[in-house]
Amino acid sequence: MKNCIVAQSGGPTSVINASAIGILESNINSHYYDNVYAGINGIQGILNKHIVNLSDINYDEVKGLKYTPSSGLGSCRYKLKSFEENNEEYIKIFEILEEYEIKTFFYIGGNDSQDTVHKFSIYANKHNKDVKFIGIPKTIDNDLPIMDHTPGFGSAAKLIATSVLENFLDASVYSPKGVFILETMGRDTGWLAASACIATINGNPVVDFIYLPEIAFSPDKFIEDVAKKLTQKNHVFVVVSEGIRTKEGKFIGEAEGTSHDKFGHTQLGGVCGFLKNLILNTNTAEKVRVLELSTLQRCSMHCASQTDIDEAFEVGKSAAQYSIHGVSGNMIGIRRLSNAPYTSETFALETSKVANKIKYFPKEWINEEGNNVTRDAYEYTLPLIMGEPKITIENGLPKYTFLDEAFKL
Amino acid sequence: MKNCIVAQSGGPTSVINASAIGILESNINSHYYDNVYAGINGIQGILNKHIVNLSDINYDEVKGLKYTPSSGLGSCRYKLKSFEENNEEYIKIFEILEEYEIKTFFYIGGNDSQDTVHKFSIYANKHNKDVKFIGIPKTIDNDLPIMDHTPGFGSAAKLIATSVLENFLDASVYSPKGVFILETMGRDTGWLAASACIATINGNPVVDFIYLPEIAFSPDKFIEDVAKKLTQKNHVFVVVSEGIRTKEGKFIGEAEGTSHDKFGHTQLGGVCGFLKNLILNTNTAEKVRVLELSTLQRCSMHCASQTDIDEAFEVGKSAAQYSIHGVSGNMIGIRRLSNAPYTSETFALETSKVANKIKYFPKEWINEEGNNVTRDAYEYTLPLIMGEPKITIENGLPKYTFLDEAFKL
Numbered sequence: 001m002k003n004c005i006v007a008q009s010g011g012p013t014s015v016i017n018a019s020a021i022g023i024l025e026s027n028i029n030s031h032y033y034d035n036v037y038a039g040i041n042g043i044q045g046i047l048n049k050h051i052v053n054l055s056d057i058n059y060d061e062v063k064g065l066k067y068t069p070s071s072g073l074g075s076c077r078y079k080l081k082s083f084e085e086n087n088e089e090y091i092k093i094f095e096i097l098e099e100y101e102i103k104t105f106f107y108i109g110g111n112d113s114q115d116t117v118h119k120f121s122i123y124a125n126k127h128n129k130d131v132k133f134i135g136i137p138k139t140i141d142n143d144l145p146i147m148d149h150t151p152g153f154g155s156a157a158k159l160i161a162t163s164v165l166e167n168f169l170d171a172s173v174y175s176p177k178g179v180f181i182l183e184t185m186g187r188d189t190g191w192l193a194a195s196a197c198i199a200t201i202n203g204n205p206v207v208d209f210i211y212l213p214e215i216a217f218s219p220d221k222f223i224e225d226v227a228k229k230l231t232q233k234n235h236v237f238v239v240v241s242e243g244i245r246t247k248e249g250k251f252i253g254e255a256e257g258t259s260h261d262k263f264g265h266t267q268l269g270g271v272c273g274f275l276k277n278l279i280l281n282t283n284t285a286e287k288v289r290v291l292e293l294s295t296l297q298r299c300s301m302h303c304a305s306q307t308d309i310d311e312a313f314e315v316g317k318s319a320a321q322y323s324i325h326g327v328s329g330n331m332i333g334i335r336r337l338s339n340a341p342y343t344s345e346t347f348a349l350e351t352s353k354v355a356n357k358i359k360y361f362p363k364e365w366i367n368e369e370g371n372n373v374t375r376d377a378y379e380y381t382l383p384l385i386m387g388e389p390k391i392t393i394e395n396g397l398p399k400y401t402f403l404d405e406a407f408k409l
Numbered sequence: 410m411k412n413c414i415v416a417q418s419g420g421p422t423s424v425i426n427a428s429a430i431g432i433l434e435s436n437i438n439s440h441y442y443d444n445v446y447a448g449i450n451g452i453q454g455i456l457n458k459h460i461v462n463l464s465d466i467n468y469d470e471v472k473g474l475k476y477t478p479s480s481g482l483g484s485c486r487y488k489l490k491s492f493e494e495n496n497e498e499y500i501k502i503f504e505i506l507e508e509y510e511i512k513t514f515f516y517i518g519g520n521d522s523q524d525t526v527h528k529f530s531i532y533a534n535k536h537n538k539d540v541k542f543i544g545i546p547k548t549i550d551n552d553l554p555i556m557d558h559t560p561g562f563g564s565a566a567k568l569i570a571t572s573v574l575e576n577f578l579d580a581s582v583y584s585p586k587g588v589f590i591l592e593t594m595g596r597d598t599g600w601l602a603a604s605a606c607i608a609t610i611n612g613n614p615v616v617d618f619i620y621l622p623e624i625a626f627s628p629d630k631f632i633e634d635v636a637k638k639l640t641q642k643n644h645v646f647v648v649v650s651e652g653i654r655t656k657e658g659k660f661i662g663e664a665e666g667t668s669h670d671k672f673g674h675t676q677l678g679g680v681c682g683f684l685k686n687l688i689l690n691t692n693t694a695e696k697v698r699v700l701e702l703s704t705l706q707r708c709s710m711h712c713a714s715q716t717d718i719d720e721a722f723e724v725g726k727s728a729a730q731y732s733i734h735g736v737s738g739n740m741i742g743i744r745r746l747s748n749a750p751y752t753s754e755t756f757a758l759e760t761s762k763v764a765n766k767i768k769y770f771p772k773e774w775i776n777e778e779g780n781n782v783t784r785d786a787y788e789y790t791l792p793l794i795m796g797e798p799k800i801t802i803e804n805g806l807p808k809y810t811f812l813d814e815a816f817k818l
Contacts, residue, residue: 008582012578012579012582041582044584069579070578070579070582071582072578074581074582074584075583076584077583158805158806161805161806162711163705165806166478166479166708166711166809167705169421169478169479169481169708169809170479170704170708171704172479172813172818173417173421173479173480174483175453175454175483175485198805198806201809201811202813289703291703291704292701295576295579295580295700296572296575296576296700296705298579299575299579300575301575302571302575303711303712305805382805385806386805388805393797395791395795396607396791396794396795397567397570397571397574397607397794398574400574400578400610402578402581404611405611409581
């Protein structure tokens with residue numbers, strides 16, 4: 001038997017399932033493997049032998065996942081230790097993979113997951129294990145290096161830009177002066193916040209200021225920016241990344257005793273609340289509304305980008321193809337070929353070049369004042385949000401596939 | 410000359426413009442009035458003679474408003490005093506209406522706006538003024554009495570239920586136990602929070618608990634509910650109205666020094682944050698995610714209900730028709746005729762029966778434990794979210810109509 005396994009890790013996106021379906025569907029068509037297993041709840045689930053045979057389930061019951069947001073195979077946040085530190089875990093995983101006659105392990109995830117792929121492939125190589133490890137990118141944050149962009153980003157950008165447009169209209173209705181602050185995700189990088197630049201109305205950008213983690217945030221300069229703009233127009237629209245920080249590196253709105261997740265990342269929140277109070281306390285404006293888009297950015301399939309869904313599917317399909325050509329310790333990237341018309345292709349790159357590395361928003365795409373982005377950001381982002389998926393609607397709501405029984409979720 | 414004027418007031422909705430277009434389009438077809446004026450920024454704008462002649466603008470430039478969220482004619486929150494208190498304001502308004510030869514004033518708004526319509530119509534009657542006043546309902550809160558429901562509610566309910574579905578999938582991916590709390594608007598009534606009951610997956614309701622302002626909220630009972638549910642399942646989904654309060658009437662999460670708006674309403678926020686802390690501090694669950702849908706509920710046209718848009722258009726059209734039959738001091742309501750298939754009709758009712766009154770969520774639609782709603786709520790809400798509007802898309806985003814130049818917004 002020659003089987004493969006696919007698992008998902010880290011925060012969900014709207015299109016992470018499309019990549020899993022890309023693997024499964026290309027295997028149905030090309031018979032690369034006898035069985036496609038799913039590791040439920042990522043590497044953590046596999047360690048507990050929480051494994052389901054997708055090839056045993058009627059494809060009609062599964063294929064709806066392509067248009068279902070979030071990690072349909074479950075997820076985990078599990079930082080794999082080096083094998084010098086915890087050899088047992090490696091031994092256990094390879095025992096399980098051997099038991100299921102698994103020749104390829106596909107791991108769909110962000111930086112942390114690619115680190116897992118990297119470590120396993122080195123271990124396999126060192127110990128002559130006949131298992132290949134292939135990474136498939138996934139993150140709304142768009143912060144994986146080398147590739148042009150990551151699956152999940154386009155749909156998040158589309159939701160952000162749509163919300164910006166609609167909230168701009170909502171915020172513009174009263175005659176008194178007011179400020180609207182929309183907070184996006186993006187702990188380390190400003191890709192998500194910057195994507196708000198594609199929201200235009202009557203040909204003009206909707207957003208007045210965009211603040212990114214890549215530029216040190218100065219509360220004084222922020223108040224100066226807003227106050228000046230309020231002398232020119234009644235309604236000022238601000239987009240801010242959750243990851244903005246002072247030049248000393250302190251997160252804005254970070255409270256004393258802020259919690260940290262398992263990777264040591266600070267758990268953020270409340271940036272827009274902090275900025276609201278700042279505006280009110282300095283009497284810069286009387287009316288401030290804030291909106292934290294939060295999880296909506298990673299699960300709003302009803303507002304996803306078809307381009308993003310297609311590319312997520314394509315990286316899964318491509319991963320299956322690469323896997324039978326002996327590739328291991330690689331992940332699948334997306335390369336942009338042209339912008340008008342937009343075309344892209346997939347390619348394989350070593351996970352070592354991606355694992356634990358971050359692609360920052362380019363400094364040259366940020367304006368001189370450090371409070372907005374340039375036309376380059378617009379040109380870069382726009383093609384990635386194109387196309388509206390035809391979601392199946394039942395009783396006025398999206399009909400999503402939730403395999404809680406089959407997957408014992 | 411025989412002219413009319415239309416204005417919008419209070420918080421926006423996704424479909425409030427459809428009602429204005431209903432008036433304008435039926436006038437184009439039936440020539441009730443020589444000119445349809447718009448009072449920009451409601452009664453406050455009219456007092457400042459901020460008035461635009463919609464009939465002077467090419468209809469092709471305006472008609473896109475039907476599928477544009479928020480108050481395209483601007484809005485205000487202006488509490489009209491009684492004419493005993495401030496006679497001058499009444500004299501001024503009627504002078505302006507006379508100057509523009511306005512015979513009918515259409516005011517699209519919620520409880521406060523219907524109060525304005527009521528006061529003006531009494532004044533007109535008393536002083537033999539030949540101006541009719543007609544109210545058109547609008548509020549996502551769905552809290553106007555007598556009518557079955559209000560335009561704006563269906564689209565808000567659809568956005569809430571869609572977000573519940575998608576966030577349920579997002580929240581279900583990790584294996585550790587967790588609680589998700591989604592906060593809806595609804596200061597006085599639970600209609601919006603209750604609408605989450607229509608979100609089902611594989612035939613099962615997604616939401617475990619719904620807490621409404623109509624039932625006194627007990628933090629102890631809440632923790633008991635959640636803790637008990639966590640013994641039965643890993644992920645608990647809670648929907649809560651911003652207006653929940655203790656049996657003493659104190660809003661949950663209300664901080665000391667909370668601000669109040671001009672109508673004396675407490676400015677809310679932070680209920681879900683309060684409940685999150687409550688769960689964490691009592692060690693009821695380790696992982697709690699919260700989402701405040703906020704303004705998205707009233708402006709997400711991309712996820713609006715076509716039934717809602719059609720009915721909002723219809724109440725506008727109906728208001729124009731009623732106005733030429735000598736009706737004044739009335740507003741247009743919606744009556745449900747049947748549920749399967751869903752049909753409704755418009756009717757006129759006296760604004761005095763609506764002004765400053767509140768329609769609460771029916772106690773008999775709340776379960777015995779006071780922590781969820783019954784099947785009646787499901788049957789009531791479901792028909793109102795049906796149908797997906799065909800929004801014009803340009804560059805991957807909705808193309809909305811924003812007449813900032815024409816309306817001097």
